Amino acid sequence: MTGAVLGGLAALRDELATLYRDLHQNPELSLQETRSAGVLAQCLRAAGFDEVTEQVGVTGVVGVLRNGPGPVVMLRADFDALPVEEKTGLPYASTARAVDRDGDDVPVMHACGHDMHATCLVGAATLLKRASDEWRGTLMVVFQPAEELAIGAREMIDDGLFERFGKPEIVLGQHVAPLPAGFIGYGTGPVMAAADSLNLTLYGQGGHGSRPESTIDPVLMAANVVTRLQGIVAREVPPAESAVVTVGRLQAGSKDNIIPDKAELGINVRTYTPQVRDLVRNAIERIARAESAASAAVAEPDLDWFASVPALVSEPEATNITIDAFSRHFGVERIQLMPQVNASEDVGVFGEAVQVPTVFWFWGGLETEPTLAAFREGRIDQLPGNHSPYFAPVIEPTLTTGVEALVLAALAWLGKP
Structure with missing residues (x-):
């Protein structure tokens, strides 16, 4: 089943890389993500989603794919950017500026990787739609705004997310991090503060x-x-x-x-x-x-x-089931147990609101060999991290790994035909 779904990824890679560069070059601040929301909604419609709704929680986007009886599984990605001036020197670096909530003119950059999150969710949603004969249930795809303000999840819930689109049985999400590209990091219980x-x-x-x-x-x-x-x-x-x-x-x-x-x-x-x-x-x-x-x-x-926002709790039993699926596909050598992270994420608000498990993991976005060498030599603090003006994930294998992880996680919980 997994192979049949992921088999179409190779043909999709160039299209997804183009989408990623576009989102990276055109970042938008929290609750100002109107262009990005339109692009992501159009991607879902192009993938074949009949139910696509914009402006959920101000600028959020929800796509629903009903594929027979079975579990309702929610995949979530955030897509807002930060008031940071990009210094990566990439050919597709952001030069965008915007007026923030205080009325100040500020530079804008995807310094936390949310553009990669959104692109990977588009890829996973597309593959799952194309191979819908391989699974049963309902896929709820949620592009959440305003994570950087820690209010986006609550905005969507208050706008009737679960009343309008259904209650999931599990919430799945991921975050790109300063880990070696191609590697997965995870924890169980409270993983973020x-x-x-x-x-x-x-x-x-x-x-x-x-x-x-x-x-x-x-x-x-x-x-x-x-x-x-x-x-x-x-x-x-x-x-x-x-x-x-x-x-x-x-x-x-x-x-x-x-x-x-x-x-x-x-x-x-x-x-x-x-x-x-x-x-x-x-x-x-x-x-x-x-x-x-x-x-x-x-x-x-x-x-x-x-x-x-509450502590992000990756429910232990559900996390182990999901990580087992990752281990079978990626190999245990690419799976790392991580310490707790003092940074915070509001994805946990979704699961808490409807009392269902949340599973959350990290995946690497930095060049693999130099990053592994930095880990071995104790130079982790020298690596560009999230919110740095120098943080920009390498497109591959970051993109492929992120798409595969979302697909594998969804298939671990969706029903079988």
């Missing part, structure tokens, strides 16, 4: 820098909060657990001799369990309020939590 972002505003009383006694200095308040936050992981999170607390933004004031009336902090949290997640969030709020009180702040701090 939960992410929570906080905008924290501390309120002081402004005045002249020469008269600090007449002010309540929010800069000092913010500095103490930043320092104190570093103790959460070191002194409150159990050593056997994992968490990261990052203050990525601190803004206050406009001039060196003016004490401002407020300070703003942007805080990001990564955790793997609900218990540690609650512990860290509560500790941050406690510290912010306590420092405000200790400083005689004129008002309680504002705490605005946003862009929260």
Whole structure:
């Protein structure tokens, strides 16, 4: 069955490579992916999908292929880009610019490989449609927007994804990574961290820098909060657990001799369990309020939590079934067990919303031999990773491996004729 489906891939490779270069050269920011969505929807229609719906969750695309009685299997890919200026030097490098949500003009690049994700899903959907006599069930193909904002999955669900198109029995997804091309990486249980972002505003009383006694200095308040936050992981999170607390933004004031009336902090949290997640969030709020009180702040701090996604859990039993299918096709020597990744992904929101298993894996996108050498020699940090202006997967064997993995995963769960 697998061979009959994958047999058509060779004839499809050039077409998919052209699609990938087009998406890479024309990236679009989150919830602005209108051109990309149109291209992907047309690819599904050209492949023979009768049910193709655009503008699901603002810019998402859903294709449904009903092929007799059997399981409903969801394949998902994201397709938004990042405000990054590309420095790869590729002939198809992006020179695109856009206006972001803050109204700023920014460069745009597919620095996380979502163009490769989308292309591989087009390839898998096309092959499964062409060989539909080899399987039974319903294939739900989901191109999700706004993964980089951690809101795209929720946008699609709130727009009636599962009410309109059916409830899957499993959610399958993948991510290209700085691994050797042709290799698959996986984990079971929590494989990617939960992410929570906080905008924290501390309120002081402004005045002249020469008269600090007449002010309540929010800069000092913010500095103490930043320092104190570093103790959460070191002194409150159990050593056997994992968490990261990052203050990525601190803004206050406009001039060196003016004490401002407020300070703003942007805080990001990564955790793997609900218990540690609650512990860290509560500790941050406690510290912010306590420092405000200790400083005689004129008002309680504002705490605005946003862009929260749960830990991505690759359900162990379902993951083992899927990886077994990969091992039989690729060989066990190309399958790697990976440590937990502190980065986050909102694909887990789909499975969590309808209480079905999610299986998620990584596959390599960097030149195989140089990357293997870097692994052997301990030079992993020198490899371009996701979100780097130098990150661009080699087209082959990345494209072939990604298409094959999606097809193999889908066939592991779809019914047999």
